[in-house]
Amino acid sequence: MPTTLPVPIEFELPEGWHAAPPDEAGAPGAAFVALHPHPDAGFTANITIDGEFRPDAAALPEIAQESVERLRQTAMSVEITGRREIGSAEAPGLTQTLAVSAVVGGLLRDLVQSQVYLSMLDVADPRKRSVIRLVLTATASQHPTVLDDFRDFVRTVRPDTDTGAGAAS
Template sequence: MASTLPVPIEFELPEGWHAAPPDEVGAPGAAFIALYPQADAGFTANITIDGEYRPDAATLPQIAHESVERLRQADAIVEVTASREIGSTDAPGLTQTLAIAAVVSGVPHDLVQSQVYLSLLDATDPHRRAVIRLVLTSTAAQHHEVLDDFQDFVRTVRPDSGAAS
């Protein structure tokens, strides 16, 4: 079942990308998924969004490491190829790039995942921290083609100022 985000956000999809129901495309833990119009070697590049409240003191690097471990538990071979903290003290973030060898729908693929972690504090209760994860997954061959779109997408993500509290 598709999840919901702990805090409302708004964003703009890159041209050509289209939203899909997470449950129907095999991403039940995602709150949102968008698909690229052209598949590569039978794999469709996708952008997923998920998130959760993190009442613990885990740092963004620790949370990113948890994500790597979940992929490894799903029988994927994962290598972190880049990781860097971004943002500011008030709006911290982390980017991470993974090289993944995985079997998807019975077919082996060399994939690349670009992950962005955003930490958002509740304006009324700064002890409530939400972490939003934005992820681009594509074949290694198609990654260069979709990365600019993902970066453009990430630049549009912001708290939904019009959402009711």
């Protein structure tokens, strides 16, 4: 069953990408999944969104490392190939890139994950912090061709200030 984001967000999908039910896309813990229209060697590049309320004081690098450790429990290998903080003090973020070898669909695949972590404070109570995670997963060979789409997507992500709207646009 898909999860719900702790804060509503809006975003625009890159041209050609389409939404898919998280359970059917093999990402039951995600709140949203988008699939690339052209699979590479049987693997479909995807963008997932998840997030959680973080009442602790964990910094974004610590939260990103938690994701690496969770991925290491299911993948053959995970290597951090890049990590940097982005944004500002008011809207901090972090990006990390991972090289992942994992069995997917019965085949060992070399994948690349580009992850973006966005820290969002509750407007009504700034002591409440949520972290939204945006993840692009693609084959190592397709990653360079879909990375610009992911960057364009990330630039459109913003809090949904219309209280009657859903989590995605």
